[in-house]
Amino acid sequence: xxxxxxxxxxxxxxxxxxxxxxxxxxxxxxxxxxxxxxxxxxxxxxxxxxxxxxxxxxxxxxxxxxxxxxxxxxxxxxxxxxxxxxxxxxxxxxxxxxxxxxxxxxxxxxxxxxxxxxxxxxxxxxxxxxxxxxxxxxxxxxxxxxxxxxxxxxxxxxxxxxxxxxxxxxxxxxxxxxxxxxxxxxxxxxxxxxxxxxxxxxxxxxxxxxxxxxxxxxxxxxxxxxxxxxxxxxxxxxxxxxxxxxxxxxxxxxxxxxxxxxxxxxxxxxxxxxxxxxxxxxxxxxxxxxxxxxxxxxxxxxxxxxxxxxxxxxxxxxxxxxxxxxxxxxxxxxxxxxxxxxxxxxxxxxxxxxxxxxxxxxxxxxxxxxxxxxxxxxxxxxxxxxxxxxxxxxxxxxxxxxxxxxxxxxxxxxxxxxxxxxxxxxxxxxxxxxxxxxxxxxxxxxxxxxxxxxxxxxxxxxxxxxxxxxxxxxxxxxxxxxxxxxxxxxxxxxxxxxxxxxxxxxxxxxxxxxxxxxxxxxxxxxxxxxxxxxxxxxxxxxxxxxxxxxxxxxxxxxxxxxxxxxxxxxxxxxxxxxxxxxxxxxxxxxxxxxxxxxxxxxxxxxxxxxxxxxxxxxxxxxxxxxxxxxxxxxxxxxxxxxxxxxxxxxxxxxxxxxxxxxxxxxxxxxxxxxxxxxxxxxxxxxxxxxxxxxxxxxxxxxxxxxxxxxxxx
Numbered sequence: 001x002x003x004x005x006x007x008x009x010x011x012x013x014x015x016x017x018x019x020x021x022x023x024x025x026x027x028x029x030x031x032x033x034x035x036x037x038x039x040x041x042x043x044x045x046x047x048x049x050x051x052x053x054x055x056x057x058x059x060x061x062x063x064x065x066x067x068x069x070x071x072x073x074x075x076x077x078x079x080x081x082x083x084x085x086x087x088x089x090x091x092x093x094x095x096x097x098x099x100x101x102x103x104x105x106x107x108x109x110x111x112x113x114x115x116x117x118x119x120x121x122x123x124x125x126x127x128x129x130x131x132x133x134x135x136x137x138x139x140x141x142x143x144x145x146x147x148x149x150x151x152x153x154x155x156x157x158x159x160x161x162x163x164x165x166x167x168x169x170x171x172x173x174x175x176x177x178x179x180x181x182x183x184x185x186x187x188x189x190x191x192x193x194x195x196x197x198x199x200x201x202x203x204x205x206x207x208x209x210x211x212x213x214x215x216x217x218x219x220x221x222x223x224x225x226x227x228x229x230x231x232x233x234x235x236x237x238x239x240x241x242x243x244x245x246x247x248x249x250x251x252x253x254x255x256x257x258x259x260x261x262x263x264x265x266x267x268x269x270x271x272x273x274x275x276x277x278x279x280x281x282x283x284x285x286x287x288x289x290x291x292x293x294x295x296x297x298x299x300x301x302x303x304x305x306x307x308x309x310x311x312x313x314x315x316x317x318x319x320x321x322x323x324x325x326x327x328x329x330x331x332x333x334x335x336x337x338x339x340x341x342x343x344x345x346x347x348x349x350x351x352x353x354x355x356x357x358x359x360x361x362x363x364x365x366x367x368x369x370x371x372x373x374x375x376x377x378x379x380x381x382x383x384x385x386x387x388x389x390x391x392x393x394x395x396x397x398x399x400x401x402x403x404x405x406x407x408x409x410x411x412x413x414x415x416x417x418x419x420x421x422x423x424x425x426x427x428x429x430x431x432x433x434x435x436x437x438x439x440x441x442x443x444x445x446x447x448x449x450x451x452x453x454x455x456x457x458x459x460x461x462x463x464x465x466x467x468x469x470x471x472x473x474x475x476x477x478x479x480x481x482x483x484x485x486x487x488x489x490x491x492x493x494x495x496x497x498x499x500x501x502x503x504x505x506x507x508x509x510x511x512x513x514x515x516x517x518x519x520x521x522x523x524x525x526x527x528x529x530x531x532x533x534x535x536x537x538x539x540x541x542x543x544x545x546x547x548x549x550x551x552x553x554x555x556x557x558x559x560x561x562x563x564x565x566x567x568x569x570x571x572x573x574x575x576x577x578x579x580x581x582x583x584x585x586x587x588x589x590x591x592x593x594x595x596x597x598x599x600x601x602x603x604x605x606x607x608x609x610x611x612x613x614x615x616x617x618x619x620x621x622x623x624x625x626x627x628x629x630x631x632x633x634x635x636x637x638x639x640x641x642x643x644x645x646x647x648x649x650x651x652x653x654x655x656x657x658x659x660x661x662x663x664x665x666x667x668x669x670x671x672x673x674x675x676x677x678x679x680x681x682x683x684x685x686x687x688x689x690x691x692x693x694x695x696x697x698x699x700x701x702x703x704x705x706x707x708x709x710x711x712x713x
Contacts, residue, residue, distance in 0.1 A: 108139035140225030156192035176231035222246040265436035268324035352379035427532030438472035438506035445509035457481035508535035518548030578636035667699025
């Protein structure tokens with residue numbers, strides 16, 4: 001009886017611990033429960049399979065006999081399928097179309113372009129491949145859905161008009177969808193494609209092309225726009241390159257935006273104009289008409305003939321300097337040449353085809369790569385698709401977008417293992433590019449850094465506002481901070497002589513918290529390193545020491561540290577002892593010729609708390625302070641045991657918790673047996689038996705013990 005009572009007490013304590021962790025939002029409690037359920041299903045799969053056979057299949061006759069229930073399910077399924085593939089007028093595009101005053105929505109219509117893409121590498125080794133590809137054309141400014149096949153800006157449209165009083169659900173988008181939040185600058189999803197295009201054009205102080213420069217772009221110069229891009233399917237899309245066609249009031253193609261995305265989730269927009277006769281002498285010596293005859297694997301697929309006007313105005317030709325890392329087998333040097341066919345020629349009355357050729361040349365004028373995307377069928381009008389045509393189209397093309405990234409990985413493997421090409425390490429993006437999206441930890445550190453920078457600007461006398469541009473965030477990307485003595489009260493930097501502080505990559509936030517001295521941050525992240533290793537950029541170096549130093553009007557940094565509990569003080573001392581300046585990012589040669597680098601240099605200084613540490617301790621809530629300390633501790637620990645990658649720590653924690661799940665299940669299983677102590681007698685209980693029961697209790701609560709250990713860090 002004593003053993004049974006102890007076993008019941010163990011189970012009750014385990015259940016109570018789960019309840020308390022749920023009740024007080026314990027760290028990782030939901031993930032632990034999911035892992036425990038999965039491991040339990042794996043370990044007890046024979047029992048579950050026997051239960052399924054005994055319970056389900058024995059009663060299969062009674063289930064089948066309930067024809068009414070099966071019939072109801074079948075009818076509902078058929079109605080749902082018909083709703084998705086038919087042309088019923090329940091679609092939002094008919095009732096929530098773009099405003100009539102929008103010129104683009106009156107002139108153009110969305111189209112579907114079945115295409116094929118070919119890549120031919122000519123130097124240093126030859127390699128070719130060809131794949132089917134699907135593009136859609138979206139008139140800029142049009143919002144809605146056509147025939148439930150193609151939709152654009154549904155989320156922005158619902159947010160703007162407050163339709164149904166709720167955000168769109170999954171079925172609100174068509175099979176193929178294009179959303180404004182996936183394009184141009186991150187964030188501002190509510191603006192839609194047209195709003196984001198205007199925002200981007202206004203933000204350009206110059207053309208990104210190094211050949212043609214100007215002082216800005218007026219969106220009114222391009223009243224018509226057309227986006228040719230790979231659409232989402234099942235909420236997924238990977239777009240190596242999207243083409244924005246910008247037209248003048250006379251409906252002539254005047255400019256293009258090439259939006260390039262690499263596999264590292266980085267982005268670069270090139271705003272380009274076609275060459276006029278007076279500009280051609282400034283262009284790089286590249287053959288704009290060069291294109292190979294398809295690919296080795298493209299022997300049967302032919303492109304749609306393009307309509308070439310007598311004046312050649314259907315062709316858009318330009319060149320520009322490469323400054324964005326796309327492939328690990330090409331450096332960031334070189335130049336591009338583009339020959340694009342206007343898909344709406346003549347005068348925005350055409351309906352395709354798409355035929356664009358991009359040629360990459362090295363810095364020594366060698367043609368390295370020729371990429372082409374071209375239509376293989378006539379453009380399809382979604383509004384005219386019958387249900388049978390719609391079904392055939394979806395069955396033929398649904399998989400293309402899902403295989404874009406795997407195909408890129410496959411060809412990269414061939415180039416690396418078969419062709420033995422040199423691999424160029426990924427450099428950090430330059431000022432005109434957009435870094436990757438941030439991780440959840442970097443997002444939290446960005447919030448603390450934004451508050452810290454605002455406080456520093458307000459409490460220092462730098463005399464000028466600071467325009468802060470974050471990296472990788474989908475929320476407020478730009479914000480202007482004003483000094484306390486600044487006379488102008490505004491939330492924008494328009495017309496102000498502002499200092500621009502731009503974070504180039506979210507990696508800056510995890511590197512910033514590792515520096516205890518601001519001078520080292522400036523030297524390593526901005527001055528000493530090469531341009532390809534910089535993580536931030538600032539327009540003026542003068543206020544750097546004031547921004548990241550100790551403000552004059554702040555309280556003593558010892559005061560918030562003095563009010564910590566002994567446990568919290570121990571945690572912060574542990575963090576301070578872990579801190580070392582991060583290593584320079586080793587991407588290529590970082591030393592000058594003839595200079596011997598210092599090997600095996602070890603930093604033996606006693607690091608103080610960083611300026612950001614002091615700010616968090618003195619200005620943030622206890623919950624924010626605890627969250628910040630845990631993230632920084634994790635980043636610093638990863639430098640010692642995970643090669644500087646916190647993701648490796650997360651993977652190790654996951655594997656360890658899987659092991660603890662199996663131990664927990666074994667402990668609970670031993671507790672549930674009638675005689676958990678095999679050596680127990682009915683008359684006496686030796687200390688060894690009590691010890692075995694204690695071990696069993698530790699087994700059954702091992703997940704909770706590990707969560708408790710992590711909570712102290």
